[in-house]
Amino acid sequence: MTPIFGPAANLVSKLVLLALGGSLVVLLLVGWIGPSTEWASRVGYPVEQPVPFSHKHHVGGLGLDCRFCHTTVETSATAGMPPTHTCMTCHSQLWTNAQMLAPVRQSLADDKPIQWTRVNRLPDYVYFNHSIHVAKGIGCETCHGNVAQMPLMEKAHTLRMGWCVDCHRDPRPNLRPKSAEFAMGWHPTAETPSGDELFKQEHIHTAQELTDCSVCHR
Amino acid sequence: MSRRFWWRSFAERADDPDYLAAIAHEFPEPHGEGGVDRRRFLQLVAASAALAGLDGCSSLPPEHIVPRVEPLAGEEAGVPRYVATALVQEGYATGAILQHRMGRPVKLEGNPDHPASLGAADATLQAAILDLYDPERSAAVLNSGRVVDWNKLTLLLAGKRTDWAKTGGAGLRILTGRMTSPTLAAQLAALLKQYPGAAWHQWEPMSRDAVAGGANLAFGKPVEALPQFDKADIVLAIESDAISSAPGHLAYARAFAERRRAAETGQGKMSRVYAIEATPTLIGASADHRFALKPAEIETTLRAIAAAVGAGPNEWQDGDRPHWVDAVVADLSTHKGVALVHAGAEQSSTIHSLAHAINAALSAPVRYIEPVAVGAADIKSLAAEMHAGKVDTLLILGGNPAYDAPADLGFVEALKRVKLSIQLATHADETAAVAAYHVPALHPFEDWGDGRAFDGTAAIVQPQIRPLVPGHSAAEMIALLAGAQTLDPRKQVIDHWRQTTPGDFDTVWAGWLRRGVIPNTAAGAASVSLRGDFAASLPKPAAAPGLTVLIRPDPFLRDGAQANNGWLQELPRPLTRLVWDNAALIAPATAKRLELGPEDVVEIASAGGAKVRVPALVAPGQAEDCVTLSLGFGRTAIGAVGRDVGVDVGRLRRAGALWQTGATLHPTGEHATLATTQHQQNMAGRDMVRTRPLTAAEDKHETVEASLYPRHPYDGNAWGMTISLSSCIGCGACTAACQAENNIPVVGREEVMRERAMHWIRVDRYWGGTPDAPEIAFQPVPCMHCEDAPCEVVCPVGATTHDSDGLNVMVYNRCVGTRFCSNNCPYKVRRFNFYGYSGNDPRPAMSWNPDVTVRGRGVMEKCTYCIQRIREAKIAADRDDRPIRDGEIVTACQQACPTQAIVFGDINDPKSAVSTRKATPLDYALLEELNTRPRTTYAARVTNRNPAIAEG
């Protein structure tokens, strides 16, 4: 009886083994690294809006304070989105005929709110509270990135649980003096108090308390 | 779910002529099969594997942020607002504060400033918020079943008005319920002045005529008697509804409980309570001595007592009477000034008059006030006129007489003889089916109005949200009849009060709205004296029938108006633990005599000839030969939730005998299954509820703590709870509050029968002693938040863990549903979403509490001590860098509890309310031998028995 396999079969079998092993490794890597990629977490992808509002222009250029529009950021869980009224405080005078602003004027005209598309979104079972973060010295920039550089709003960080928890384990590196909380592109200088000092003076809870499940999930 | 579909837009609905047909074809969504019927199942079979896969995928669909166009003054996105109002139920107003989130009311809380609430809220009150969002509310004017335009009706009435102007309103009749609203009363008075030929009638299914009648017999005028339990050392309750459903019951319960827990707080003297009743009541359950007597016996016994305390002729003491009467009499007469008698609204006027007489003789702590409600002609005369065809136009303001009017009036036929009948109601109900016109009513939370509390205090009803349906209000309807230039209900209310209020009205008005109470409007005290001919004037006691049927309001559905409310349907009845059902309560002895098995269907035929078939339920503590039936069930025309639930026993009622009637009973041989949430009725010899006599030496026995592991330290806040079993009256307000606060879905009858009810805090009811004279104990059981929690250790994914405050927290989104935690919970307080209950719940998305996760299918859930409230307070405190104040965090159950049985707080703070309560020697932990170290503990139940009365 003549054997059915030629010498090539050995090579093939080796290759098959290799392929199997290789694909396993690749699978693991994809599963591991995939979710944290910017593509998967949409970091750095500008989001289309009904009105192409530019933070770069309003914050970077005109130097508007965050709280001018996001009024409840210091008192409420949500930072608050400006009513059309707020836009019109200026735009009833400036760029009154700009095509770009038509939806805003329209909204005011027929009393229909503007529908912005959410950029920094958390799942419904996550309860984030802006006010406490602002109160304890976390700057807007820390999570939202330097919006003064964003013509169109985009996600600056993954906002994945791992990312949140990292800071909750040790907020010190991200703490700012109150004065700098709403600044963009801020860097600590020689005389800015250290993270440790701020941590103490703000009476921030221990890592154990800050990583309790109930801090974010209810 | 198609019900969701036609909820979507009411405008489009009202225009659609086939909309009624649409409803006709609606049938209840099976809560059971998770909304999956065979067809859908087959469709999905192919895709299901993929579905399962998608489950894991974490990418979210795009979401929109919709800010306002113009800012709303005082509104901060994400910050709850609290707006006061009052809710008028059965005529009487109770103050409430609604919690608004994201611009919509999500939770009802009691108004501490309102005398009828004192901050508490009962189940029916809290469930009102669900009525507001009921997707099955009537939303269109109907003319004999067809949707018509509102203007059609207004034009029609405009024509009528010209006739009335000539005829003086002859043939115009208005039917309302009990009326305490100053505005409406004034409007009606004016209307009757405008049309002398018109008439105003009242029909209140939860009638209190006997109460007024009793006052008439005793004092010659219909004064109202307000018992003052805070001053009462001895209470004699005659099937009393004082702490369960009487006007002001929340306030009474508060005062009552303060005296009952004297032993644990060490403040004041514990009261002693005797209850004499034919069917168990809440006050009977917490009484020290409870005697089950037939109605006839109750009267004779009461006569005997009256005579003994000198409020009646001695011959009343003739004949044999129970052995305990003398002891009770002795106790009463040695406590003159601090002993009172209270009889329930369902008792005969004779009994009420006797109670008055005894109180007078004892100079009992009772406040007499002028009646709060405004009277009018009764429904009997109205029905007669209608039958006679004398009624041309009938306006029914609220109420559903076609369903709940006494059967012998033949109201439905009468209604058919009325040329123009207009009904204002929230649902297209039984009456709407007969009336010529049905007008959708605004929900009280969408409407303006006012009403008086049990003590006369007035409050303004103000809208909480822009109407969800194009409804109309009572004030508007009356104004329409009167042809007033404005129909705006707000204007009606303001105008009325402006006339009666001196000074700068606008500021005063603003104050009223803010506080939710109009100060100094309580009814004046009435001076009373017992009629000289009182004893003589009493009707002779009627001969007792062989079998008495007691027709009683259902504890939660009451007259059935709220029958479409899933929360109330599924809230276990305090004593029977029944849900989604009513039954015939029968004493064990009687059941044995009639050879009735549990849940055998019996047919009850009243003396009036009406028949009902009801499943029998053997109820310990029921008087022999007495069958109790509860009203509010068997609705035929209402939403899918309440339709055909239970049996309508209202048809046994007759104008003369609303609350009881002689009847015959015989088994039908059929068998039914009742839905209940508790299967084991006694404690099986275990010490779940610990009871101690007041006299017993109170030694707190220490529990040994054996553990291989070191104790986990909790140095920050350590949240804990204590529940006073002497105070708990089992009313179920806590369960209702929890359901509202924590987005607990309704699972439906089928699922309850499959033991899948979802309530986070259940009120266990145990029978003790003998079946005929049982001891009744209630025990609210929330999560114990064990420090050494057995549930956490067995979870393979760490979905339930401890936080630094020592709370046993549940992370829904981490749960994979192994259900080991529930197995390992000795208290069985964990609940599981066997189906997507929340998804199947017909309530609109906007009605959920946005601060609490709505749980999906396949995850475990349980009491969290209202973690959302804790976190809110923690964040507020951290923001301004201060510790959390004691009492700053109030759990929903604690907040609603009328008796303040539940106290929550920081057990690390020795001065906190909870610590002081836990310090009592009565404090004990449930199943402490398991060493789970629960944060929730109980204060043992204390009884204050009369040594002169032998046990049992």
Added chain:
Amino acid sequence: MSALVAEFASEAGAVGAAFRLREEGLTAIEAYTPYPVEALDAILPRPRRALPVLVFAAGMLGLAGGFLMQWYGAAVSYPINIGGRPDASWPAFIPIAFEIAVLCAISAGFIGFFALARLPKPYQPIQALPGFERASQDRFFLSVDAADPHFDAARVTRAVEEFAPCSIVPWPS
């Protein structure tokens, strides 16, 4: 030709021949048998004994690794208070550590076997030898490699013949 292959009908024959060849000082002998022939163990060169060591090492690694992983996850990476138990409640970590150890050991044993046996190798030249398919059934083959220093076709044939082989053929012919 690179080897001489003798075919025997019985175990006894093959064992005898193999023994004789060893006496002749030949070492490059391989036997092909339908079942493990213990008698040959003493005669033919023994393969490396690497497997037991490998398996033991893998097992120990799994044990340590499994235990460390649990300790790291529960006590270092994300310590969470579970029912008031200590973060590093080591007794609870034993079962999983054991299971992981066994899994590693068994996998190592399996993979190790194939690695050392140089399998899979579907193409085996010797299978081309006529009648070799019976090696897995009821025949015993001895192959003597010509590369053996003491190899001499005549001597080998003589040595083997007295054990009544069914055939002696040079391979590849």
Added chain:
Amino acid sequence: MSVMEPGQNLTTISANISEETLNPGRRLWWWGGFLVAVAFTALFVLAIEYLFIAGIGIWGVDIPVAWGFAIANYVWWIGIASGGTIISALFYLTQSEWRSAVNRIAESMTLFAAAAAGVMPILHLGRPSFFYWLFPIPNTMGLWPQFRSPLLWDFFAILTYVVSSVLFWYLGLLPDLALVRDRATTYRRQLFYGIAALGWTGSHTQWRLHKTAYGLLAALMAPLVVSVHSIVGLDFSGGLLPGWHSTQFSPFFVFGAVLSGFATVLLLVIPVRRLYRLETYITAHHLNLLVIFMLLCSLLLAYSYLIDALLPFYGNDEYERAVAIHRFTGEWAWSFWAAVGLNVVIPQLLWFPRLRLRLWLVCLVSFGVFVGMWCERIMLVTSSLYEDFMPSAWGHFTGTVWDWSTLLGSVGFAAAGFFLFLRYVPVASAYELKELLPPAERHG
């Protein structure tokens, strides 16, 4: 009684063992059985589909009885699986030569039983699609499984057990695949078995390594199977429930597992032996030994039952006592008495050698144990749950049609697998049988 009928030599064994694989012919009984099994497998699939669509609620589980059929089925199947491992691994170590004839059947039975067991815990989950959260894999949440949970121990135990069983099975199969390859006449068979045999030549080097590897794996499988069932026991005794929280559960579960394992092996060996005319290799001796081992396990189990029933009354724990009494008299008492009757009482019949020779009776008794062990599992799962500590929370439990479909379906699933094994793989280990030949017979 000998381990092999006389008159066998290498040629006959090679022929007889590979015959069934190479020329299955038209076996009506095979097709009949296979199709029935497939039908039940379809039912299994249907039940699973509906479960995924509608949710766990289609089952009878409730609060307090949050565990039901799925767990019982799992424990039952994993126990049955143990039989094969014990026979092929433990008896290999003890060098009991009688094992050689039956170990292939036993091991294959193990594979499919383990497979049936393996799916149950996933089906049991409220959110099956997240079962992978039990793996300690890196994730964006930075979370880990909770290593203190017996369920997680169990998860690792099954994983290890299933993987190991497959590897062990394949390693033992390798030389026989080569045998079939070499006897195959059609190209497709040669190719299939050629690939499967991975180039096994039966060279002395390969045999030496194979022996070592097989020995090592066997030595690891034996403790593994014990650990698996101990851990399954811990799934229950790790909880604090009366009736579960017992130190004897681990050995108790091992005994039960082995009993059901042996019973199932007997249940399969007896018909296969007849249908494949293997009487020469699987002699009365084999069956006799298997039965005796089954009896031994039955006695061990009886001991466990006794302890379990008596301890509550020896101890002073009212809850334990209540549950014990409940098991004897309560709603699910039938399952307790069925377990006692089928697993302990009836098997004792087989102490009589005459009865032991009645194969139909042996089959019947084994089937009784097969069923009885399931009754024991469901009894253990439910009886502790529906009346535990809080009287107010006491409830009931009844299986729904979907519960039963899942159970029967899983049997069909395992059976279908076993039928495929019968058709495509040598049902006995040829090379190990050859080793059993007396030296005189070791020729072609």
